[in-house]
Amino acid sequence: MSSTVLERYQQLAARAEALRQQAAAQYRVQIQVGSATCEHAAGSQVVYEEFRKHIAASGRPDIRLHRTGCTGRCSREPIVSVIMPNSLPVKYQQVDRELVHQIFTTHIMEGRPLLEHILDGPVESIARYELLCCQSERCQEFLRQIWGPNPGAYLKERGIPSQQARATLASCFGACAISETPTTAHVIVRPDKVLYRLRTKEDLDEVLDKHIGKGEIVKRLLVPGKTVGRKFLELYGDVAFFNRQTRVALRHNGIVDPTRIDDYFHYRGFEALATVLNRKDPQWVIQQVSRSKLRGRGGAGYPTGTKWQAAASSKERVRYLICNADEGDPGAFMDRGMLESDPFNVIEGMIIGAFGIGAHQGFVYIRAEYPLAIERVENAIAQCREWGLLGQDILGSGFDFDIEIRLGAGAFVCGEETALIHSIEGQRGQPRVRPPYPTEVGLWGKPTVINNVETFANITAIINYGPDWFARVGSERSGGTKVFALAGKVRHTGLVEVPIGTTLRDIVFQIGGGMPEGREFKAVQTGGPAGGCIPASMLDLPVDFDTLVRAGSIMGSGGMIVLDDSDCMVDIAKYFMQFSFDESCGKCTPCREGTKRMLEILERITGGQGTFQDLERLERLARLVKKSSLCGLGRAAPNPILSTLQHFREEYAAHVVDRRCPAKKCVALIQYVIDPEKCVGCTVCAKNCPAVCITGARREPHLIDQPRCVKCGRCFEVCRFNAVLKL
Amino acid sequence: MNTEPSVQSMDNWPEVEATARQVLGQKICQHIEQARQLKRPESHLIAILHKVQAEFGYLAPAHLDAVAQLLQVPVATVSGVASFYHYFRLHPRGKFMINICLGTACYVKGADRVAQKLMDELGIQLGETTKDGLFSLEGCRCLGMCGLAPVLTVDGDVRAEVTPDRVASLLEEYVRKGKA
Ligand SMILES: Cc1cc2nc3c(=O)[nH]c(=O)nc-3n(C[C@H](O)[C@H](O)[C@H](O)COP(=O)(O)O)c2cc1C
Ligand code: SF4
Ligand code: SF4
Ligand code: SF4
Ligand code: FES
Ligand code: FES
Numbered sequence: 083m084s085s086t087v088l089e090r091y092q093q094l095a096a097r098a099e100a101l102r103q104q105a106a107a108q109y110r111v112q113i114q115v116g117s118a119t120c121e122h123a124a125g126s127q128v129v130y131e132e133f134r135k136h137i138a139a140s141g142r143p144d145i146r147l148h149r150t151g152c153t154g155r156c157s158r159e160p161i162v163s164v165i166m167p168n169s170l171p172v173k174y175q176q177v178d179r180e181l182v183h184q185i186f187t188t189h190i191m192e193g194r195p196l197l198e199h200i201l202d203g204p205v206e207s208i209a210r211y212e213l214l215c216c217q218s219e220r221c222q223e224f225l226r227q228i229w230g231p232n233p234g235a236y237l238k239e240r241g242i243p244s245q246q247a248r249a250t251l252a253s254c255f256g257a258c259a260i261s262e263t264p265t266t267a268h269v270i271v272r273p274d275k276v277l278y279r280l281r282t283k284e285d286l287d288e289v290l291d292k293h294i295g296k297g298e299i300v301k302r303l304l305v306p307g308k309t310v311g312r313k314f315l316e317l318y319g320d321v322a323f324f325n326r327q328t329r330v331a332l333r334h335n336g337i338v339d340p341t342r343i344d345d346y347f348h349y350r351g352f353e354a355l356a357t358v359l360n361r362k363d364p365q366w367v368i369q370q371v372s373r374s375k376l377r378g379r380g381g382a383g384y385p386t387g388t389k390w391q392a393a394a395s396s397k398e399r400v401r402y403l404i405c406n407a408d409e410g411d412p413g414a415f416m417d418r419g420m421l422e423s424d425p426f427n428v429i430e431g432m433i434i435g436a437f438g439i440g441a442h443q444g445f446v447y448i449r450a451e452y453p454l455a456i457e458r459v460e461n462a463i464a465q466c467r468e469w470g471l472l473g474q475d476i477l478g479s480g481f482d483f484d485i486e487i488r489l490g491a492g493a494f495v496c497g498e499e500t501a502l503i504h505s506i507e508g509q510r511g512q513p514r515v516r517p518p519y520p521t522e523v524g525l526w527g528k529p530t531v532i533n534n535v536e537t538f539a540n541i542t543a544i545i546n547y548g549p550d551w552f553a554r555v556g557s558e559r560s561g562g563t564k565v566f567a568l569a570g571k572v573r574h575t576g577l578v579e580v581p582i583g584t585t586l587r588d589i590v591f592q593i594g595g596g597m598p599e600g601r602e603f604k605a606v607q608t609g610g611p612a613g614g615c616i617p618a619s620m621l622d623l624p625v626d627f628d629t630l631v632r633a634g635s636i637m638g639s640g641g642m643i644v645l646d647d648s649d650c651m652v653d654i655a656k657y658f659m660q661f662s663f664d665e666s667c668g669k670c671t672p673c674r675e676g677t678k679r680m681l682e683i684l685e686r687i688t689g690g691q692g693t694f695q696d697l698e699r700l701e702r703l704a705r706l707v708k709k710s711s712l713c714g715l716g717r718a719a720p721n722p723i724l725s726t727l728q729h730f731r732e733e734y735a736a737h738v739v740d741r742r743c744p745a746k747k748c749v750a751l752i753q754y755v756i757d758p759e760k761c762v763g764c765t766v767c768a769k770n771c772p773a774v775c776i777t778g779a780r781r782e783p784h785l786i787d788q789p790r791c792v793k794c795g796r797c798f799e800v801c802r803f804n805a806v807l808k809l
Numbered sequence: 810m811n812t813e814p815s816v817q818s819m820d821n822w823p824e825v826e827a828t829a830r831q832v833l834g835q836k837i838c839q840h841i842e843q844a845r846q847l848k849r850p851e852s853h854l855i856a857i858l859h860k861v862q863a864e865f866g867y868l869a870p871a872h873l874d875a876v877a878q879l880l881q882v883p884v885a886t887v888s889g890v891a892s893f894y895h896y897f898r899l900h901p902r903g904k905f906m907i908n909i910c911l912g913t914a915c916y917v918k919g920a921d922r923v924a925q926k927l928m929d930e931l932g933i934q935l936g937e938t939t940k941d942g943l944f945s946l947e948g949c950r951c952l953g954m955c956g957l958a959p960v961l962t963v964d965g966d967v968r969a970e971v972t973p974d975r976v977a978s979l980l981e982e983y984v985r986k987g988k989a
Contacts, residue, residue: 120954123967156956413913415953450859450896451949491855492896494950508854509886510893526849569914569955576956610913643913657916661950667893795922799974 090477091356094469098347105344109146111190112165113137116336118152118422119454120415125178126160132182133162145190151423153336154577155323156569158201161336163317164189170208170273171317173201202321211247211294213237214270214319218254218328225267228283240290247294252325254555254581256310256547268305275316278303310547313337313349323574326593328555330563331379331539332579335423340458343465346426352471354545358434359479367438368394371541374549375561380406380497380534381612381639382714383560383627389531392521393439396529403441404525404532405432406502407448407455410494411610412661414641416565417535419577421448421455424539425462429485431538433476434545436483439531444483447502449490460487494611494665498713499532501667512667513713534639536565557583557626564625568594570643571601578642580625587621590644601646605729609638611658611665612718614725615651634725636718650747651730652737655722656684662719673716676707680723690750692738701727746808749793753809756797758783760805767797767806829875837861841879851882854890858897867898903938903945905983909961912951919972920959924948926973930980943987944980 115121115130130149137145155161158175164185165171172195174185181199189195198204215225215233230236233249257268257277267280271293278300280286285303292298311329317337318324329335339345346352358367372387393401405428409417420428432444448456463485466472474482488506495501496511503525505511524530540562544552553561565579566589573595580589586606590596597603605615608625614635616623623629627637645654663677683700686692704720704727711717727734736742743751756767756776761783768776768784773792778784786797798806830838837860844853857880861872868891877884891897909915909924924935927946931939938945954960957969963983971979 119952120956123952123954123957123960123969156954159956410950412911412950413955415951415955418953451952488852489856489859490896491859491894492949493894505855506852507849508852508882508890510889512893567955569958570917575914607913641913643917645917649917654917657913 086478087360088356095347098344101344102348110144110167113147114150114163116152116161117149120156121152121159124159129160129177129182132179136186148339151335151340154419156576170212174199175201209245209248212272212320213249214252216255216268217251220258221267224265228286250320253328255312257305272319277305279305310543327579328563328581329579330543331536331565338424340423340425350546351426354542355430355433357545358437359477364438370549374544374552376540377560379536386537390439393529393531398529400528401439401441402525402528402530403436403444405446405538406532407446407535408490408497410497411639411641413643414567414639416567416640418452418455420535420539422458425458427542428535428538429462431541433483434541437481442482444485445488445506447488495667495715512669555581560626566640566642568642571646572644573598582626583624585622585624604647605645607643609636610641611661612721613638614721617729634728648745650743650745651726651733652688653747655726656688658722659684670712672707672710677719679703687737688748690741694738697734754798755807756784756786757805757807760803762803766800770796770800825878829878832871832875866902867900904943904987905963906945907963908947908949910952911948914955915959918958922973923959923971926976930976
């Protein structure tokens with residue numbers, strides 16, 4: 083009996099592989115074009131179409147063009163990968179119509195990659211091989227022992243020219259999950275998709291001689307089994323932005339075709355589900371999840387295994403499972419990334435969760451502002467039904483489960499679980515008092531488990547690669563990785579996934595590349611409107627649920643905005659308070675009135691009317707609202723104020739005492755004046771001033787009539803002689 | 810099919826139904842009928858309102874009334890839901906819909922100044938439509954393109970890295986389109 087599930091799974095996997103082969107076998111060249119909301123915005127649809135035309139015109143039958151999701155490298159999109167036999171995959175950045183033509187004629191037809199357009203390039207040359215060396219904790223030390231301090235230098239020492247091979251450092255490949263001993267170092271050889279485990283210097287030399295030198299694979303050093311993240315690194319391993327990350331939830335983003343179930347199968351799709359259903363033991367699932375130390379990624383960090391156990395233990399037979407894809411944090415897009423780029427993975431995680439808690443109906447609650455994500459999830463659900471992976475008797479296991487989509491309608495509070503339940507029921511999305519928690523009394527009064535998209539995205543990895551490995555990736559109290567949407571005043575913006583416990587410094591400076599030229603780091607905002615600002619002095623803080631709370635912020639769902647010296651902390655607090663005030667559902671007084679009062683005080687302070695008493699009043703009010711609000715929105719709304727008061731009190735003081743905004747952001751507290759020394763009297767500012775308050779004869783220093791100036795900053799922007807000063 | 814409408818006076822139901830059907834059009838009526846076959850029809854209210862808005866651009870009182878009748882839920886519930894969620898528009902929209910992202914990443918890169926410029930140029934506030942019916946202006950939160958901040962969309966077309974300076978010419982472009 084028990085083998086039927088696995089047999090069914092293998093049949094499906096074989097069918098998928100056959101389909102995929104059919105689609106891919108006759109091709110020698112693959113072109114992958116990123117396709118997601120952000121990619122489309124950057125113009126990837128035009129790029130796709132242009133490639134299609136070029137391929138058609140060339141008449142070549144051996145070129146395959148297909149779409150992948152988004153890797154999360156926002157500022158470099160559209161991204162295009164060109165994969166040719168026996169050479170390293172080449173990724174191009176910021177591709178447009180013109181560049182498509184060049185790529186096609188020069189690279190694809192003539193075999194000469196365009197080095198100056200390579201992602202995060204330019205590079206000088208592309209080597210035949212690339213040795214990707216794991217430099218994470220467990221491999222690092224041993225790596226140094228056998229490689230010496232600099233792998234690149236060692237290659238040279240061995241007489242390997244740089245056109246032949248290059249060495250790159252990367253983060254954990256997950257190969258250490260298989261071997262427990264820290265006396266190994268792991269190396270991936272690209273483009274041959276080979277992963278070696280090295281134990282001695284001789285091992286390394288053998289790889290260099292045989293594989294790099296003669297193209298022979300050293301079989302005895304191969305790592306058996308499959309490892310997480312490897313497929314991702316095979317394609318993107320040379321890009322610093324990616325190879326310093328540890329991709330678990332995002333491990334297939336940018337490599338799998340998000341619209342095709344057969345492609346998903348190729349990346350171990352539904353293997354975890356087959357394992358689970360084959361065991362026929364829901365408790366086993368919950369144990370695995372508990373052991374992995376997975377904590378909810380929606381913000382609060384509640385242990386997922388414990389939540390599932392609560393629902394599974396209920397006496398009620400009817401239970402529901404909900405995926406929270408409302409993603410309301412106004413500076414974040416991790417969940418959109420996963421849903422658009424690897425939707426099947428989230429759905430597989432949901433099916434496993436449903437089996438664990440004994441639910442037969444699930445919902446994805448997704449915000450209406452994400453049309454492409456909705457489309458991809460709908461498509462994924464439909465294909466799963468077709469393939470018998472949703473519906474009745476899934477994989478012949480006797481387990482039934484199906485998923486419906488419900489749309490949000492632009493209310494941040496609906497991300498809160500009780501409000502979300504009301505919204506799915508078709509009501510106004512207002513929260514209610516907890517307890518009872520949804521795991522006891524949830525949707526239509528039945529036990530309901532609600533988890534975030536990213537939480538579900540981790541489930542398949544936990545089952546496939548083992549809970550102990552997952553637990554080890556993270557910190558002591560919290561397993562795995564966290565995805566952040568890194569944005570703001572940082573060089574490289576986009577989706578960043580790192581082990582929990584990584585320091586802020588590593589995220590902002592290593593992966594994010596630090597501040598743009600001439601700007602000074604000031605703070606990182608995490609947790610959106612429910613979080614706070616962490617100052618430069620705390621950059622070495624390991625990012626974890628508990629550490630961030632201690633620093634006055636929260637982990638939140640993953641928004642991470644870097645702020646620089648031109649950002650005013652009072653203004654940032656005001657920005658979030660405006661948000662919370664707009665989004666307060668109005669059900670309870672502390673939040674409804676409190677957010678309004680706090681906003682008024684902040685407006686007074688930034689408006690130059692604040693007093694010292696205002697600071698005290700603000701702090702008192704913030705604590706009160708935090709204590710007495712009904713739901714998480716109100717209870718967290720004061721956090722941006724409290725954390726900025728804690729870490730940047732002197733900046734508040736400058737506003738109320740000196741009537742000065744140190745960041746020169748608060749309009750009421752700045753002045754534009756013309757420096758008579760620098761002004762050449764070109765009259766440009768006067769012509770542009772909407773208030774007509776700049777006077778002066780041509781070739782004479784100009785003057786601003788301060789009372790009439792509306793401080794629009796126009797003169798400051800247009801003066802080409804830097805004669806207008808912002809004070 | 811539900812043959813027993815819960816309207817107080819049975820007599821005028823055919824009329825009420827006919828009006829409602831006329832207001833919403835066949836496509837949406839079909840959706841409502843489908844929902845009524847399912848287990849909890851009222852839980853599809855938000856989805857139906859999305860469809861109505863997609864069809865008509867906004868939710869007029871007559872639409873809300875008709876949905877209430879056909880779905881057999883109180884009008885108060887329908888209008889309560891419609892007014893609660895920001896995504897639902899209760900007034901007609903302009904020919905072009907400008908959505909400016911006021912998400913955190915865009916804000917710190919100066920989206921507030923772009924928004925101010927738009928309001929000044931158009932002479933309306935966020936959430937309003939110009940008198941000539943050409944533009945509606947709305948603020949939204951994170952469009953998921955923070956890397957390209959500040960971002961705005963006009964009828965779904967994305968404009969990245971907008972500055973206050975570029976607002977006027979952008980609007981002109983659409984004024985011309987509107988005339989063409
Ligand atoms: C105001 C408010 C907004 C929230 N928004 C979201 C959201 O957009 N996405 C999300 O997954 N969780 C959100 N949450 C947290 C959820 O209530 C809930 O804790 C979470 O979905 C549970 O999933 P997890 O255990 O996997 O984190 C929000 C909470 C509050 C109070
Ligand atoms: S805390 Fe705010 S959002 Fe939550 S129930 Fe009260 S008023 Fe509504
Ligand atoms: S634009 Fe600058 S240089 Fe020209 S008149 Fe104004 S302040 Fe003077
Ligand atoms: S800030 Fe604006 S109003 Fe004031 S002087 Fe400059 S251009 Fe004129
Ligand atoms: S630490 Fe090297 S593979 Fe994990
Ligand atoms: S904050 Fe504007 S796109 Fe994200």
